[in-house]
Amino acid sequence: MAINQNSMPTITQPTPPPQLNGHVPKKEVVIRSEAMQEIIDRKPDFMDKWAVIIFLTGLCLLFASTWFIHSPNTVEASAYLTASDAPKEIFSRQEGRLIRLWGHNDDTVAAGQVIGWIESTADHASVADLSIRLDSSLRLLADGRTNKVSKLFEKHYNHLGELQTAYQTFITALQVYNDYLVNGFYNHKKQLLKNDISSLQQINTSLLNQEKMTNEDIQLAEESFNMNNSLLNEKVLSREDLRQAKSKLVNKRLLLPQLKTTMLANEIQQREKQNEIDMLEHDLTQQNIIFQQSLQTFRSTIEDWEMKYVIKSPIDGVLSFVVPLQDKQFLQAGKLLGYVNPTGTQYYAQLNLPQNNFGEIDTGLQVQLRFYAYPYQEFGFVPGTLNYVSKVATDSGFIATIRLNNGLETNHHIRMQYKTGLKAKAVVITRNMRLPQRLYFSIAKAIRP
Known part of the structure; x- marks a missing residue:
């Protein structure tokens, strides 16, 4: 090796x-x-x-660097979003093509302002013009200017589609109403009846004068009869002359019952004429009510049609669409198109605080709202301040409200769209500590006897 x-x-x-x-x-x-x-x-x-x-x-x-890392004490609870004067939703209530779009994003709109037209068999412009005339006629009737109502409907409409039948029914009621008021039937007949009453009153005056003169004539006849009776007692006048004088007195007295009968018949005729005037006014009132009912019914029919085929702003505010819209676009029934955000809307969240660590809760604490519909890691949280805590507990805890400091804008500067009842996790910061402080308190708590 x-x-x-x-x-x-x-x-x-x-x-x-x-x-x-x-x-x-x-x-x-x-x-x-x-x-x-x-x-x-x-x-x-x-x-x-x-x-x-x-x-x-x-x-x-x-x-x-751990000093710049925050590790606060928190209390978590479930919350939901609400608001005073909340934004209103805009829906498409009828399936069809959007033939005309009048409103756009960030436009300031008024309550009832038209935003779009959905395809229909009726001409939208004709229906809109007719709707304005109906509203004007209601105001005229309320002011008592009934003679000007018929002038509003001199124009004829032939492109109302499904509203044409209701329009014809209304025009028929209008014609009957015009016969009573506008064309002079009521005024002419009432004037004739008044003239008849005036004539009867003049006749009654003549009868009263005739009655007065008859009474005076009877008084003279009675004086003549009494004088003749005295002459008979003095043997100056015969009994035949006395009978003739008495006959004249009786004949004159017979005129009074006839005059009374004639005057009674005159009064009956006057009452009958007045009754006819009352019936005429009753008929006029009935026709007025029938016409107003027909007007209201037709107005309701148009409102139902507008609910389906006309998109309107529900309140005053700023228009905000959630989907891109353009002319000729097909819309599904019940589809959410956008919102109208009123000015001055105050958003707040309501939550139920648990009893755990409730002693650390007080108004003025900072809160982070992490909405489930907007993931916290991507959109951030909505900052808020705890401004109310109830003193009495309910079955679900203590009710509290959170004021949103920047509205619905997150700490990532993303603007959220309001939806009623939007749920979130509320993180209440009871003590804002840093990481070294938390480590120190954790170690001190561990070694504390």
Whole structure:
């Protein structure tokens, strides 16, 4: 077996010292391998001199960097999102093509403003114009300006599709209503009845005058009869003359019952004419009610049609679509198109705090909301502040609310879309400690007797 001489250990042997005065001194001879000699002869470089110092310095820096690592005490609970004056959703309630898109992202819209039209057999422009006229007619009826209602519907509509039948029914009711009010039937008939009553009143006045004169004539006849009766007693007048005077008195008295009968008949006729006027006004009221009901029914029919084929803004706010929309695009029924975000919306979260570590909970603590629909590692968390904690526990814990400091913007500056009842994990930071502090308290807790 061959032996590598380079790997052999160094052998030290005594060497003779130099001769002095005839004496030979002892001298050590050092024999080294080539590898060892190469190590001894090589000068140390930078890493050989500073490696330990660099390692110790890096270790110190690594330990110092742990001061910037936060390791707080937390209490976790389940929470859900809510808001005051929350954003409203916009849905497509009918399947079909979007034939016209009126609104776009970030547009400021008003409540009831049209955002889009969905394909229908009716002409959307005609229905919109008719809807405006119906609203105007309702205001005119409320103000009592009924004579101006018929002028709103002088225009005829022939492209209403499925609404055409309801339109014809409404026009029929309008024509009957016009006959009573606009065309003068009611006013003309009422005026005739009033004229008849006026004539009857004049006749009644004449009858009263006739009754007065008849009473005066009867009084004169009675005076003549009494005078003739006195003359008869004095033997100046015969009995025949007295009978004739009495006959004239009786005939005059018979006129009074006839006048009373005529006056009674006159009053009956006046009441009948007034009753006809009352019936006419009742009919007018009924026609007014029937027309208003027909108007409301037709308006409801148009509203039902608009619910299906017209996309409108439910509230005032800023329009925000969640899907790209364009003209001629096919929409599925019930599809969520976007939201209308009202100005001044206040978002907050409600949570149920467990009793564990509840003594550390107080208002003003910082909270991290990690929504399940938006993964925390990708979207970040929504920062908030605990602003209310109930003092009475419920079956599910203590109710608390969280004010969102930056709305629905995460710490990664990503804006989340509001959805009612969106669930999240709430991490309440009860004590904001750093990693060295946590290590210190952990060690102190472990060695504490």
